[in-house]
Amino acid sequence: MPNALRVAVIGSGPAGIYAADALVKSDAEVTVDILERDPAPYGLIRYGVAPDHPRIKEIVKALRKTLSNPQIRFLGNVAYGTDLKLDDLRQFYDAVVFATGARTDRALDIPGVDLPGSHGAADFVSWYDGHPDVPREWPLTAESVAVLGAGNVALDVARVLAKTADELSTTEISDNVYEGLAANRAKDVHVFARRGPAQVKFTPMELRELGHSPNVDVIVHPEGFELDEGSMEAIRASKSVKLVVDRLQNYVASEPAGKPHRLHIHFCESPTEILGDSCVTGLRTERTELTGDGNVRGTATYTDWDVQAVYRAVGYLSSPLADVPFDHRAGVVPNDGGRVLDLDGDALPGAYVTGWIKRGPVGLIGHTKSDAAETVAKLLEDATTLAAPEHADPDAVTAHLAGRGVAYTTWAGWEKLDAHEVALGEAEGRERKKVVAREDMVGICTD
Missing domain, CATH: 3.40.50.720 (NAD(P)-binding Rossmann-like Domain)
Structure with missing residues (x-):
């Protein structure tokens, strides 16, 4: 050369x-x-x-x-x-x-996705990480929030929303982010996963750290917490999956300690519509069931959740x-x-x-x-x-x-x-x- x-x-x-x-x-x-x-x-x-x-x-x-x-x-x-x-x-x-x-955020094709109060997780992450090209303020007026997704970004978003600003004041966040989080009114943050606990993409470390906050109860709801034969195969094949499922089972079995904020995790709930006319007033999900191969099918059983904001953490693009x-x-x-x-x-x-x-x-x-x-x-x-x-x-x-x-x-x-x-x-x-x-x-x- x-x-x-x-x-x-x-x-x-x-x-x-x-x-x-x-x-x-x-x-x-x-x-x-x-x-x-x-x-x-x-x-x-x-x-x-x-x-x-x-x-x-x-x-x-x-x-x-x-x-x-x-x-x-x-x-x-x-x-x-x-x-x-x-x-x-x-x-x-x-x-x-x-x-x-x-x-940027991968699109989620459901009705209501463009309503005010429906946010892409990537945009929120850029805000709390202080990216120079995003607005300095973020609307944090919702008392009950939904986070859609079953990966580490969904957990990051949920954890930041559930924690107090003072818990994050020891980190590298800028003044505008601290002030925004100090005004955050969220008390209940709900994470919705379309599939079961053995199919989530959380890492064991991310999941373990959820329980470290003195202000946040982690509540894993037993409804939809399904382990079929495909799930058991995934657990046997991967130490990481086993650690995740074990930790989630521990959360299911534990009683809330009465902390001021709550982070809920719901399995086998697929978002079908973000509700509201001029802004987000709720989320509709369909209960799913595992099909034995890592996938799910709908059951035509729907639930409306009273939330005032939705964060879509369904993947980057x-x-x-x-x-x-x-x-x-x-x-x-x-x-x-x-x-x-x-x-x-x-x-x-x-x-x-x-x-x-x-x-x-x-x-x-x-x-x-x-x-x-x-x-x-x-x-x-x-x-x-x-x-x-x-x-x-x-x-x-x-x-x-x-x-x-x-x-x-x-x-x-x-x-x-x-x-x-x-x-x-x-x-x-x-x-x-x-x-x-x-x-x-x-x-x-x-x-």
Whole structure:
């Protein structure tokens, strides 16, 4: 390979950072620019993990080490499709790896889904995690709330809604989030799962931590708590499933302690309609029954629940990318092992994907590492056939951004912001306090 490969990675979450790490650890001579639309790195680790889960954020230590590699350059506050398009990137890089993840909510096709008071979980998560592009206020006037979904995001949303603001005041939440949660009127938070306890996607750790709040009773309702032969097979086949079911059974058997807030979990209840005329006034569900193969069927038995807000945590969805093919049904970029495919099924030269934009929003963070390795292997196989960029000098792309008036941030800038947030937190006896406004973040990074 006569010249060092120049690769752009779009997205600085785990998927993008793992791809960059695999590239610089390969036998190829390569430099990587990670382009991120947010001023700060880490993607959903920063803006998708609940603030009371600091252990999950421990992964940042490993990601930080990768981003500190001199062969990797971080350029934040750069929006793909607006500040740079694919043709622009081809002027500066041999290849582009898209690792943009999934940040929007998958649609739920039931009546009433667009009523005021019906919220996407991803939007709520972005609010309480202090994403710069969402409103600073959130309506928390409902006393009884429904959360639809049976994954960790549903539990995160339910737990944040059920806890008091003071319980979260030791975390990295910003002032506006604390003030919003302090005004939260929710007393009962109901989580509805369409299937049974052996089919949920909760992790044992998430479920165990539900019971740690001094202000929240966890109530798992016995109605719909079904274990058929398919469920028993799942329990026998997976230690994780067994731990989840055991913990849920413990909750079923325990008596509420009379705490001021209650988090209810209901199984075999499928949402069929969000009720209300001008706003949410209730939720209608249909009781389901297990069919022995992990699926359920409806029983035509319906229940109306008195709730004033609904949070839909039925899955994340990736967004289309400018100048890149997109499968709207699957919510992914069509690809073969990471090589982007055009509408005819042929490889799009120099374009690759990894992470959730490649395979959909499934699996834990650790799965992303092997996914990145596969994509990088394809890229390196293609290295000798890639078209060389017209402007391979690393300064060319930053000059281009500056010429367009893009106030990009750098790794050194992020370290300034990081230290600033840590100092804000230390002043209040906590590890960190987030800066939320984009202009403030950029200002601190570029000062």
